[in-house]
Amino acid sequence: MIATLESGQVFRWKKQGPVQMRGVLDHCVFTLHQGPLLLCAEANLSSSAIRSKLSDFFRDETDWPALWRSVDTDPQIGAAISATRGLRILRQDPWECLASFICSSNNNIRRIEGMIDRLCRAYGEAISHGGEIFFTFPRPEHLSCIHPDELRKLGFGYRAPYVVGAARQVDSGEIDLGVIARLPYEEARERLMQTQGVGEKVVDCVLLFGFGQFEAFPVDVWIDRVMRKLYFRNRRVPAAKIRTFARRHFGAYCGLAQQALFHAARTFPTLTFSGVLK
DNA sequence: ATCCAGGTCGGTC
DNA sequence: GACCGACATGGA
Numbered sequence: 001m002i003a004t005l006e007s008g009q010v011f012r013w014k015k016q017g018p019v020q021m022r023g024v025l026d027h028c029v030f031t032l033h034q035g036p037l038l039l040c041a042e043a044n045l046s047s048s049a050i051r052s053k054l055s056d057f058f059r060d061e062t063d064w065p066a067l068w069r070s071v072d073t074d075p076q077i078g079a080a081i082s083a084t085r086g087l088r089i090l091r092q093d094p095w096e097c098l099a100s101f102i103c104s105s106n107n108n109i110r111r112i113e114g115m116i117d118r119l120c121r122a123y124g125e126a127i128s129h130g131g132e133i134f135f136t137f138p139r140p141e142h143l144s145c146i147h148p149d150e151l152r153k154l155g156f157g158y159r160a161p162y163v164v165g166a167a168r169q170v171d172s173g174e175i176d177l178g179v180i181a182r183l184p185y186e187e188a189r190e191r192l193m194q195t196q197g198v199g200e201k202v203v204d205c206v207l208l209f210g211f212g213q214f215e216a217f218p219v220d221v222w223i224d225r226v227m228r229k230l231y232f233r234n235r236r237v238p239a240a241k242i243r244t245f246a247r248r249h250f251g252a253y254c255g256l257a258q259q260a261l262f263h264a265a266r267t268f269p270t271l272t273f274s275g276v277l278k
Numbered sequence: 279a280t281c282c283a284g285g286t287c288g289g290t291c
Numbered sequence: 292g293a294c295c296g297a298c299a300t301g302g303a
Contacts, residue, residue: 008284101284108283111301157299162286199286220284238293262284 001034004058004088007263009209011100011113012120012137024120025053026093027136029129044129059091059212067214071250071257076230080257080264087259090209094177095170096137097210102162102197104205111155118154119163143167162197169195185213200239204255214255217246223258226265 005013005021013023019034030050033040041050055061072078103115116137123142124135144167151160169175175195180188188211192203204218219227219239227242228234231249250257 102286104283105285106283106298107285107300108302111283114301152299155300158286158297159299197286201285205284218284221282222284266284 001032001039001058001086003084003086003263004090005032007087007259008109008266009090009259010092011109011116024127024134024136025057027125027127028053029127029134030054057091058088062088064088067253067256071253071260073250077250077257077260080260083268084260084263087263089212089214089256089259091212092210093137094181094206094210095140098166098170098177098192098195098198098206099137099143099163101202101205101209102166102195103156103159105159105197105199105202107159115155119151119156122150122154140167140170144171159197165196166198181211185215188213189216204243208255208258214253215247217243217250217254217258219243220262222262222265226261230261 002015002019002021005023006015010023013021016022016031021032021034023030023032028043028045030053031042032054039054041054043050043053045053068081072081099119100112100116104112107115120135120137123138123146127134127136143164146164148156148160148164151163156163166175170177175191180191183191185207188207189203192198192206193200198206201218201220204216207213208216208218217223219242224237224239224242227246228237231245232242246254246257
């Protein structure tokens with residue numbers, strides 16, 4: 001649970017303690033406690049509503065062991081899977097996922113988190129919870145009417161017009177996330193790439209984390225490095241070639257393999273797997 | 279000071 | 292199509 005929430009899929013969950021995370025889903029604040037076996041949750045909801053919301057978010061209906069077996073196609077990925085055991089792909093709100101990953105380009109996770117936090121404070125709805133104030137993620141219609149300079153003031157840099165542009169495209173219906181959710185991977189990919197600030201890599205993150213397209217294989221700098229090292233004898237390879245290789249090598253759920261490699265590479269940066277991956 | 283971070287865009291060739 | 296520099300920001 002903690003690894004999943006810290007794996008760079010989501011940007012506004014915070015660690016409250018060694019085994020405790022806190023974050024906002026829709027209009028509710030959730031505090032999650034990881035026990036040896038059980039996950040305990042608190043929120044301003046009935047216990048059944050909490051269960052159903054979290055069950056949806058963590059995709060409990062998915063047979064994770066079966067999916068992990070399906071991408072476990074060689075000893076290298078096998079070691080990455082072992083090193084990141086329990087990792088899942090979340091079911092995020094598509095708009096939040098889209099806007100968040102537009103902010104991710106040529107950026108680092110710490111700063112992305114800060115930008116999104118400021119975005120929510122400025123344009124989200126306030127939620128009062130346990131004497132503290134939290135914020136929802138602003139909907140497209142809350143961002144479509146602002147000037148990009150407002151986001152520049154929040155430190156968005158050159159991404160400011162992308163976020164506002166995407167909000168306008170979604171708000172106007174030019175980009176229909178509901179329609180995209182029903183398209184097969186390749187078509188959804190083409191459509192979503194018509195969005196401002198969404199290129200080959202961001203689109204795969206949004207499809208994987210926001211639309212449950214497990215055949216998406218986002219190639220960022222980390223994945224580029226680790227894939228090159230493990231499968232291309234350290235030679236430079238175009239991202240498109242890495243993607244098609246991954247799809248063929250890991251299969252229809254290659255997005256899971258991507259997440260294991262990303263998390264393993266980030267968790268064990270210096271080892272670069274030689275110690276972790278035998 | 280230079281490099282890097284979950285890259286994309288608009289211009290060239 | 293494929294290459295290429297510019298693009299904001301902040302931490303190392």
